[in-house]
Amino acid sequence: MNQVTRWRTSSYSGGDNCVEVGRIGGGAAVRDSKDRAAGYFTATAPEWAAFLAAVRGGRYQR
Structure with a gap:
């Protein structure tokens, strides 16, 4: 299994109520910041x- 590097949170997140994204191999890894x-x-x-x-195009608007 590839190792995940450079976990980061969105600049829109507040506190620990968000997801984190990291680089892995040729893609991305996503985890819950409250339950790593x-x-x-x-x-x-x-x-x-x-x-x-899709996100940038507005498909997942609140």
């Missing part, structure tokens, strides 16, 4: 790019 021990899920680079495009 629970693990993380991964996305390939194309999957992550498609997700970010």
